[in-house]
Amino acid sequence: xxxxxxxxxxxxxxxxxxxxxxxxxxxxxxxxxxxxxxxxxxxxxxxxxxxxxxxxxxxxxxxxxxxxxxxxxxxxxxxxxxxxxxxxxxxxxxxxxxxxxxxxxxxxxx
Amino acid sequence: xxxxxxxxxxxxxxxxxxxxxxxxxxxxxxxxxxxxxxxxxxxxxxxxxxxxxxxxxxxxxxxxxxxxxxxxxxxxxxxxxxxxxxxxxxxxxxxxxxxxxxxxxxxxxxxx
Numbered sequence: 001x002x003x004x005x006x007x008x009x010x011x012x013x014x015x016x017x018x019x020x021x022x023x024x025x026x027x028x029x030x031x032x033x034x035x036x037x038x039x040x041x042x043x044x045x046x047x048x049x050x051x052x053x054x055x056x057x058x059x060x061x062x063x064x065x066x067x068x069x070x071x072x073x074x075x076x077x078x079x080x081x082x083x084x085x086x087x088x089x090x091x092x093x094x095x096x097x098x099x100x101x102x103x104x105x106x107x108x109x110x
Numbered sequence: 111x112x113x114x115x116x117x118x119x120x121x122x123x124x125x126x127x128x129x130x131x132x133x134x135x136x137x138x139x140x141x142x143x144x145x146x147x148x149x150x151x152x153x154x155x156x157x158x159x160x161x162x163x164x165x166x167x168x169x170x171x172x173x174x175x176x177x178x179x180x181x182x183x184x185x186x187x188x189x190x191x192x193x194x195x196x197x198x199x200x201x202x203x204x205x206x207x208x209x210x211x212x213x214x215x216x217x218x219x220x221x222x
Contacts, residue, residue, distance in 0.1 A: 098143075
């Protein structure tokens with residue numbers, strides 16, 4: 001059975017801390033791994049990682065794909081209260097669908 | 111530039127009632143999807159479509175039907191709602207499956 005597992009499920013830190021979110025997967029026909037940020041409504045796209053692009057960075061956020069270990073991490077440095085959200089990891093199988101993990105709920109306290 | 115629009119945003123149904131959720135996208139995307147999101151379970155694919163006139167089952171299709179009569183619209187129907195269908199429903203689309211999806215803002219459905 002295809003599955004994507006995220007850890008931790010919940011994380012509370014203080015503003016300014018650095019956090020690392022984990023995602024591991026066991027899926028057939030892996031195409032890419034995606035990270036989304038979900039605040040109150042729709043998930044918004046952060047990164048897509050593929051075999052040809054295993055590391056991405058945007059400002060304080062960065063992500064790495066480890067195809068050997070079938071996992072990915074999302075790092076956020078110098079966290080801000082606006083980073084509080086649910087972070088979703090998903091794996092794209094072929095062109096048809098995404099398999100999502102449960103999400104990590106990140107809370108940044110001032 | 112609306113992106114993906116879902117209607118309604120909220121709905122309360124009684125067990126056994128029927129309803130249709132509408133998803134509309136203005137980006138000329140070929141692929142459209144319906145997901146449901148439940149606490150602690152991430153998003154699960156209900157049905158999807160790879161083009162006008164096509165539909166296919168996802169991970170949790172039972173109790174739902176879909177139609178894609180026009181390229182820009184993807185409808186999700188519940189023929190006889192059950193409390194287990196209480197959830198937040200998200201529609202998503204993309205051009206060809208290669209890039210990050212664009213999600214709608216969701217429909218919160220409660221079945222009592």
